[in-house]
Amino acid sequence: MKKLTILGSTGSVGTQALDVVSHLGNVRVIGLSTNSNIRLLEQQIRRFRPQIAAASDEKAAAALKVAVADTNTKIVSGEGGLCEAASFGDAGAVLTSVVGSVGLLPTCAAIEAGRDILLANKETLVTAGSLVIRLAREKNVKIIPIDSEHSAIFQCVQGGGDIRRVILTASGGALFGKTRAELDGVTVEKALAHPNWRMGQKITIDSATLMNKGLEVIEAHHLFGVPYDDIEVVVHRESIVHSMVEFADNSVLAQMGVPDMKLPIHYAVCYPERIPSATPRLEFSALSRLTFAKPDTDTFRLMPMAIEAGKSGGSMPTVLNAANEAAVAKFLSGKITFLQIEGMIENALAHHKKIENPSLEEIIALDRGIKEALA
């Protein structure tokens, strides 16, 4: 019986992870968490009977405590509560599907406690990749990615062999093919209309700006130890090929599947085994065609900006990520236009004096400072 804690269990990946757990039937849920969606968390507590549940929002936690007083689940709150849930009990793995750099401290707490990390929270690796990877190595903890692209790469390298190049596929997002002028008037609704994937709001906006692909390049760099110049992004509108690895001999392995987050979640939960999933099969005879093209980095400038921040290293990716989280939140609440997201991030990077090897404390302070300044 596998034992699993899910942080961010009321979000898009979190709810799908619980669907996977239900399908598998042999996974015990140790802990759950939400930011403030206690109505859904209560249902999850009653269904999965975790030992601990956290609500980041203090008021929500207090209300939840009352609501589930008849259960055996311990309710904790705030950032400390999230970290307690991350390291609680005897979970073998912690699935981190919280959104944003708020995942950093609980991820570190889980690693410190020796839990494998099923990582659906890319911002943690973007903001503090070097530190997190080093800590995971020290603690002999596996990081199994859930992002479909990184799950694909992870699956492709299971057979061993030196990596020459990683080819990340990009759907192009909701605004593929648009000009700069057209981007100017993009509404929240339009930016949220992703053609292939159903995901949370923040990542869907990141997909529309192509920032998501830039963040994924940084994530891939840390997860697989591949230099930035050996990571290529290719637009693949159909989202069937989830990413590829070119090996030293120029042979390429690709992982494919229907565009359904439950597949990489299922893979990560079952790893290293492959167990029948609820995800539909790919029908090749019905595929007809798969297309590949260069991304339009003249129109979508956040992807190259993110990669530059990654290459620059030090505290630059922390600034990039914090400014992006702040800007996306502002766009979603209607306070800035779509193209102003780009401007805010560019400005934050331009005015930052890089710290070469930031500590965890410096990263957290920097992340908070930028978010407050841009809020």
Added chain:
Amino acid sequence: MKKLTILGSTGSVGTQALDVVSHLGNVRVIGLSTNSNIRLLEQQIRRFRPQIAAASDEKAAAALKVAVADTNTKIVSGEGGLCEAASFGDAGAVLTSVVGSVGLLPTCAAIEAGRDILLANKETLVTAGSLVIRLAREKNVKIIPIDSEHSAIFQCVQGGGDIRRVILTASGGALFGKTRAELDGVTVEKALAHPNWRMGQKITIDSATLMNKGLEVIEAHHLFGVPYDDIEVVVHRESIVHSMVEFADNSVLAQMGVPDMKLPIHYAVCYPERIPSATPRLEFSALSRLTFAKPDTDTFRLMPMAIEAGKSGGSMPTVLNAANEAAVAKFLSGKITFLQIEGMIENALAHHKKIENPSLEEIIALDRGIKEALA
């Protein structure tokens, strides 16, 4: 230093294998063989200085002996000589790139001597797959496929995981899209004009009839232990995706590369390592599109006929293969039309009384009997 014997070294795969050996620089050639192309074999002997060289044709062997009398290479002849070369010295692996079921006995000799088999001679597995796989298991010998499709599958399964389905890609061959009426008048020249792969004559005709894909289904069944119903053939005109594996969880891995036989040869020679090859890289941004479609089994009837023979089992695949070798030879020499290939094989299968578990001797006798009867 790896030590390698190459059977069929003057053919298409054989000469490319020697190119790979030259590129790698750390492989010692122990043995070589030809049917009768002693001019080329002499050059290869002078360049690679093998300990032994075989010519199947007795007269050719006698002439070769005189020609290379100044070298230290032992010259042997006939079927016995081929088997001697296959097991000679301390080669770690034998690359079998002879064409047709003539490869069966030398392959068995190499396995008996404990050599790993780098298999480019699919007819051996078609005609006697169960026996050869059993023998390889007994002798703890690896069979590493060189057929691009099977190399792809082999690469995809290196990371482990239960196979649910094998998806073999087919270029469609030189006559893709033709009607039955059009096939009737196909010349040897037209049938030899393969769109993507440069290969020997026999396999190029097999590609044109789609028999090659049927033989590959039988080969995949034996190599990977996959039931026939779990092997699907998909037409993929671009020959970039060399084949795919669907795992138990419905995740698919695909191997891709430029259509160049040197890549699977290089992979097999270097296995389990991946070492830089001379094969060009795939450029994804330049790929533009990959297409997939169902094969036209109404027009190209040899593929389903081959799969039926494989499913029927026993001596049926032996008959299928022998009749095909005889028919293709007749077509290449202008004695029958393209569509008569099909008729000859169908007829041979219809008139054969199946032997359920044929011995090696029965298989060899049957193979010879059919080839003589159809010559």
